[in-house]
Every structure is written in C-alpha cells, then in structure tokens.
Amino acid sequence: xxxxxxxxxxxxxxxxxxxxxxMLGVTFGIGMFITMVSLMTGLNNFTEDLTKIASADIRMYxxxxxxxxxxxxxxxxxxxxxxxSVKPKNESEKIRNALQIADLLRxxxxxxxxxxxxxxxxxxxxxxxxxxxxxxGVDILEEDKLFDLxxxxxxxxxxxxxxxxxxxxxxxxxxxxxxxxxxxLLILTTxxxxxxxxxxxxxxxxxxGEIDNVRSYANxxxxxxxxxxxxxxxxxxxxxxxxxxxxxGKAEKIQAMYGYKAEDWExxxxxxxxxxxIRDIMTYSVSITLLIVAGFGIYNILNMTIYSKMKDxxxxxxxxxxxxxxxxxxxxQSLIIGLFGSLMGLVVGYILSLLLAQVPFDGGDLLxxxxxxxSFDPKFYLIGIVFGVATTAVAGWMPARKAGxxxxxxxxxxx
Amino acid sequence: xxxxxxxxEGISKYFHDPQTFQVLKSIDLExxxxxxxxxxxxxxxxxxxxxxxxxxxxxxxxxxxxINNIELTGKKPDYLARFRNEHIGFVFxxxxxxxxxxxxxxxxxxxxxLAKFPESEIKKRAMEKLDILGIADQADKVSSKLSGGxxxxxxxxxxxxxxxxxxxxxxxxxxxxxxxxxxxFDTFRKLTQELGQTIIAVTHDDDFAAKxxxxxxxxxxxxx
Numbered sequence: 140x141x142x143x144x145x146x147x148x149x150x151x152x153x154x155x156x157x158x159x160x161x162m163l164g165v166t167f168g169i170g171m172f173i174t175m176v177s178l179m180t181g182l183n184n185f186t187e188d189l190t191k192i193a194s195a196d197i198r199m200y201x202x203x204x205x206x207x208x209x210x211x212x213x214x215x216x217x218x219x220x221x222x223x224s225v226k227p228k229n230e231s232e233k234i235r236n237a238l239q240i241a242d243l244l245r246x247x248x249x250x251x252x253x254x255x256x257x258x259x260x261x262x263x264x265x266x267x268x269x270x271x272x273x274x275x276g277v278d279i280l281e282e283d284k285l286f287d288l289x290x291x292x293x294x295x296x297x298x299x300x301x302x303x304x305x306x307x308x309x310x311x312x313x314x315x316x317x318x319x320x321x322x323x324l325l326i327l328t329t330x331x332x333x334x335x336x337x338x339x340x341x342x343x344x345x346x347x348g349e350i351d352n353v354r355s356y357a358n359x360x361x362x363x364x365x366x367x368x369x370x371x372x373x374x375x376x377x378x379x380x381x382x383x384x385x386x387x388g389k390a391e392k393i394q395a396m397y398g399y400k401a402e403d404w405e406x407x408x409x410x411x412x413x414x415x416x417i418r419d420i421m422t423y424s425v426s427i428t429l430l431i432v433a434g435f436g437i438y439n440i441l442n443m444t445i446y447s448k449m450k451d452x453x454x455x456x457x458x459x460x461x462x463x464x465x466x467x468x469x470x471x472q473s474l475i476i477g478l479f480g481s482l483m484g485l486v487v488g489y490i491l492s493l494l495l496a497q498v499p500f501d502g503g504d505l506l507x508x509x510x511x512x513x514s515f516d517p518k519f520y521l522i523g524i525v526f527g528v529a530t531t532a533v534a535g536w537m538p539a540r541k542a543g544x545x546x547x548x549x550x551x552x553x554x
Numbered sequence: 555x556x557x558x559x560x561x562x563e564g565i566s567k568y569f570h571d572p573q574t575f576q577v578l579k580s581i582d583l584e585x586x587x588x589x590x591x592x593x594x595x596x597x598x599x600x601x602x603x604x605x606x607x608x609x610x611x612x613x614x615x616x617x618x619x620x621i622n623n624i625e626l627t628g629k630k631p632d633y634l635a636r637f638r639n640e641h642i643g644f645v646f647x648x649x650x651x652x653x654x655x656x657x658x659x660x661x662x663x664x665x666x667x668l669a670k671f672p673e674s675e676i677k678k679r680a681m682e683k684l685d686i687l688g689i690a691d692q693a694d695k696v697s698s699k700l701s702g703g704x705x706x707x708x709x710x711x712x713x714x715x716x717x718x719x720x721x722x723x724x725x726x727x728x729x730x731x732x733x734x735x736x737x738x739f740d741t742f743r744k745l746t747q748e749l750g751q752t753i754i755a756v757t758h759d760d761d762f763a764a765k766x767x768x769x770x771x772x773x774x775x776x777x778x
Contacts, residue, residue, distance in 0.1 A: 142663060142669075146663070450650055451652050451653075454646075454652070457609075458639060458644060459635050459639020459668070460667060461635035461636070464667070
C-alpha cells in the first residue's frame with residue numbers, strides 16, 4: 140500500500156467520529172440531491188409523457204391565422220394604407236397533396252411514421268344527450284404506430300374500425316357521459332348540419348381527461364364524407380421522429396421544405412413544459428446549497444486536523460516527504476470522505492426514492508396514476524457521486540495545499 | 555585520512571524579518587565520514603540555523619553546500635526531499651513520532667516512502683534497528699504509549715532506517731534525564747565507532763559535547 144495512503148487512512152481511522160460526521164455532511168447533500176432529482180425528473184417525465192400522449196413529435200398543418208396582407212398593400216407596398224374591417228378569407232385548411240407529402244416524409248430515415256388526420260367538431264347524440272366533441276378521421280394503423288393506441292383500448296379493437304366503415308372508437312370519458320356501449324349507434328352532427336349514424340366499435344383511454352372526454356376516432360374516408368370533402372382532404376399530418384428530443388430542428392426543416400406550418404411537441408406544449416425547467420432549477424439550487432454546506436464542513440474539519448497535525452507534517456517533511464506528498468495525504472483524506480459520503484448518500488437517496496414511490500398521489504380525472512412518479516435513472520446517481528467527490532476535492536484542496544506549504548523548521552524550532 | 559562527506563563554502567544567511575540581519579557569516583566547514591561532531595554555542599549564535607542548512611531543509615542561503623560530492627545548492631525542493639529521505643536522518647529534541655502509529659510503523663515510514671525494498675524487507679530492517687536500540691520488545695506499541703526515553707530511541711531508529719550518510723541531531727538529549735541522555739549518547743557513540751556513521755549534533759549540553767570527536771563552537775554567526 141502506498142505510504143501516503145496509509146497515513147491518510149490512519150488519520151481518518153484515528154478519529155472515527157469526526158470522520159463520520161464529515162462523511163454525513165456529504166451523505167446528506169447527495170442523498171437529498173438524489174431524492175429531489177428523482178422526484179422532479181419523475182414528474183418531468185410524467186408531464187412529458189402526458190404531452191406525448193396527446194401530441195405527435197411534429198404536427199404539420201396549414202396555418203390560416205397568419206395576418207393576411209390586403210390588396211392595397213400589395214399594390215402600394217411603400218405607402219401608408221388604411222383598410223378597415225378586414226375579414227379573414229375563406230381559406231381551406233386542406234394540405235395540398237397531403238398523401239404525397241406523407242409518402243415523401245416516410246422515406247426520410249429520421250422519420251418513423253406519418254399519420255394523416257382530419258378533425259371535425261361534432262355533436263354526439265345518443266338518446267336525449269347531446270355532447271360537444273370532435274371526431275378525428277385517421278388511418279388507424281398509422282395512428283397506432285404513432286400513439287400506440289392498441290395498448291390504450293379498454294374495449295373493442297382497432298381492427299373492428301377497419302372492417303366497419305361507419306365505425307367509431309370513442310374516448311372513455313365520452314362513453315361514460317353518453318352511457319354508450321359497444322355496438323351502440325351514435326348520431327353525429329357536424330357544424331354544417333349534416334347528421335350521420337356511427338357505430339361504437341371500441342373505447343379508448345389515454346389517461347388524459349381533455350381527450351378522453353371529447354375525442355373519437357373514425358376512418359379517414361368516413362370523416363371526409365361527413366364533411367362533404369374529397370378523398371384528398373386532409374388537414375393534419377402527425378409525424379413521429381427517431382429522436383423526439385430533436386423534433387424542434389426537424390420541424391423547422393420540414394416547414395422550410397413543404398411550406399406548411401410544422402410544429403414540434405415542445406412548442407405545442409410549452410406552457411406545460413415550462414414547469415420542468417423551474418423544477419430543475421430548484422433541484423440543483425437546493426442540492427448545490429446543501430453540498431456547499433457539506434463542503435464547508437469538510438474544509439473546517441480538515442483545517443482542524445492539519446492544525447493538530449503540524450508536528451507530524453513537520454517530521455514528514457524533514458524525513459523526505461515532499462510538499463506534494465503532504466498535500467496528497469490530506470487530499471486523500473478529503474477524497475475518501477467525499478467518496479464514502481457520496482456512496483452512502485446514493486444509498487440514502489435510493490431508499491428515500493423508493494419510499495417516495497410508495498406515496499399515494501391522486502392525479503384526479505386528468506391523470507391516471509396512483510403514486511408519485513419517481514425516476515430511477517442511473518445517470519443521476521453518477522452525477523451525484525461526481526458532484527460529491529468534486530465538492531470534497533474543492534473543499535479539501537485549500538487546507539491540503541496549506542499543509543504542503545508548512546515550513547518544518549518553523550514548527551520544529553517553534554516548540 | 556577519511557574522505558570528506560560534507561563540505562560548505564562561504565555560507566552566509568540573512569534573516570529579513572523584522573530587520574535584515576546576518577545570521578551566518580561565510581561558514582567554511584568540512585565533515586569527514588564517521589565523524590561524531592557537536593555544534594555548540596550560545597542561543598542566537600546560529601548553530602541551529604547552520605544545522606538546518608546542512609540538512610537541506612533550509613536552502614535560502616548564499617554559498618555552496620556539498621554532501622557526498624553532490625552539489626545541493628540550487629536543487630528543487632522535491633529533489634531535496636528525496637535526498638533527505640535517502641541520505642539524512644533526523645533526531646530532534648522532541649521525538650516527533652506520529653502518535654497514531656506503532657513504534658515499528660514509525661520506523662518504517664521513511665523507508666516505505668523511499669520504496670527501495672518491499673514492505674516485508676523494510677519490516678525486517680526496522681526490527682533490526684529497534685533491536686540495536688534495545689526496544690524491539692516495544693515494536694507493536696502505539697508510539698504515544700511509550701516513555702520519553704523509549705520514544706527518543708524509536709526516533710533514532712527511524713533516523714537510521716534508510717542507512718543515511720548523515721544523522722543530524724538538534725538537541726537530541728535536550729529533553730531527556732541523565733539516564734536516557736547517556737543511553738542516547740552511547741547509541742550515537744556506538745553508531746559512529748562500529749558502523750562508521752557520521753553524526754552532527756547541535757547541543758547545549760557541555761558534557762555531551764565534550765565526549766564527541768570534534769566540537770565546533772559558534773559565536774555571532776562564525777565558527778570560532
């Protein structure tokens with residue numbers, strides 16, 4: 140065993156209580172970090188999952204809300220034109236050549252699937268009940284690829300929709316409100332006043348009330364018929380990419396290439412996701428504060444140790460230990476405290492996370508979970524230990540360097 | 555005539571705090587191998603300062619210092635630390651043992667640092683040194699549990715562990731009663747006569763000095 144390490148070890152073991160207290164400081168800091176980051180990340184992931192249920196990575200649609208230049212502006216672009224009472228033009232929401240665009244997009248290796256969709260507002264009539272909602276005309280197999288609908292079916296099946304031209308898969312909330320069951324016939328009324336009889340062939344539950352309560356899926360061709368549109372009439376293309384983290388950049392490229400608005404899931408859900416950043420800031424600021432406190436503890440204890448070991452340092456230097464050896468001895472002590480303290484912290488953090496994962500949490504109608512969502516990502520345990528050892532290294536560095544610089548003659552003659 | 559082990563040429567040293575003051579004035583000194591030499595003089599005569607210079611712990615001086623024909627002036631601190639480790643043993647007025655370690659471990663530490671031999675060999679040698687000093691039976695005791703005389707003998711064993719060219723003593727008997735002083739002196743005597751060890755000891759003790767091979771008396775920074 141290296142002699143510097145041996146001396147460091149002996150110093151630590153000679154005062155086990157003091158060593159333990161120093162370690163507990165780090166343990167507490169890292170334990171809290173792990174617990175908080177696990178909870179916060181669990182919540183963040185959960186919010187992200189929620190948004191992912193409802194939104195595709197990228198949604199392409201025709202944006203008709205952009206302000207439209209008036210004719211006068213086009214003729215006299217440099218003049219000051221005042222046009223009163225400009226009304227929006229009756230523009231079609233159709234994406235031209237949507238199916239061809241979808242085919243082109245599917246050839247892109249970064250894109251896993253493209254699902255065309257046509258959504259319409261409808262009234263659901265079942266007996267005396269009239270409910271407002273929306274019907275999405277989809278290619279159910281493509282839709283399943285993007286949103287994994289199959290696993291979210293409570294009753295019925297996806298394939299039943301393909302075999303039934305007027306089939307309808309309704310949200311669980313909607314089914315409850317209408318008291319509709321498999322095989323029931325619903326009357327759908329469109330804003331244009333067209334009514335159409337649809338048969339319930341399935342019930343889905345995404346776990347997101349705002350969708351389960353209003354949405355139903357029908358065949359694309361059925362909805363086109365319902366709206367009186369041609370077979371090429373598609374308003375949305377939902378796109379799934381290989382890496383949803385990079386959806387934003389991909390969306391910009393797609394928008395530039397096809398000229399239609401392409402919106403990534405983060406932009407679409409920016410309000411929901413804003414909380415994630417705040418939670419991250421909170422987690423790291425609290426953890427860093429705790430670690431700084433632990434760092435000061437180590438700094439103090441090491442300073443005291445060095446003060447009480449002046450004579451030892453003097454004789455070590457006299458008998459041939461260089462400044463770097465002495466610094467090494469005390470840095471070793473600091474790092475051992477940091478390493479063991481952090482390891483204990485990881486264990487404490489893991490246990491607390493396990494306990495938190497048992498805490499009942501009622502998400503209400505909106506969320507379908509029964510306990511706090513906790514992340515057990517090993518990445519954070521790695522960050523924790525690096526964090527803990529780095530803090531102790533910084534805290535130990537100054538006293539250790541001071542110990543290395545001690546002039547042995549001053550100590551030896553000063554006694 | 556035995557060969558020269560240590561040689562200085564015109565060593566001068568100044569203290570700058572609080573005022574510039576010349577402690578050592580052009581010291582020329584030669585020490586031969588196997589000599590038992592004592593440095594005496596009143597407080598402030600510069601004898602301790604000289605000893606720390608000779609032991610390479612303080613290299614802030616003018617002039618030249620050679621040990622074993624190696625020029626040591628201008629060498630880096632790490633080199634000097636290594637040189638002390640290998641070639642110079644120290645015995646101070648106070649034992650300066652590491653209190654958490656046993657007597658044996660205290661003796662072994664400088665050799666472990668030198669790492670010239672495997673640990674088992676170092677242990678054997680350390681036991682031999684403790685045996686020479688007659689305290690082999692105390693080897694496994696924690697050093698803080700030993701008596702003053704025993705501690706000083708462990709310190710001497712530690713000084714000997716790397717078979718140094720030179721042993722430096724700074725008042726080695728200053729803190730001991732007459733019985734233990736005699737033991738320490740006799741040990742030094744035995745080392746020089748039987749093993750050809752070179753020893754330079756700073757002392758206030760006139761009896762101790764009188765029995766050494768050569769007395770160097772210092773006054774006001776000069777050798778008389």
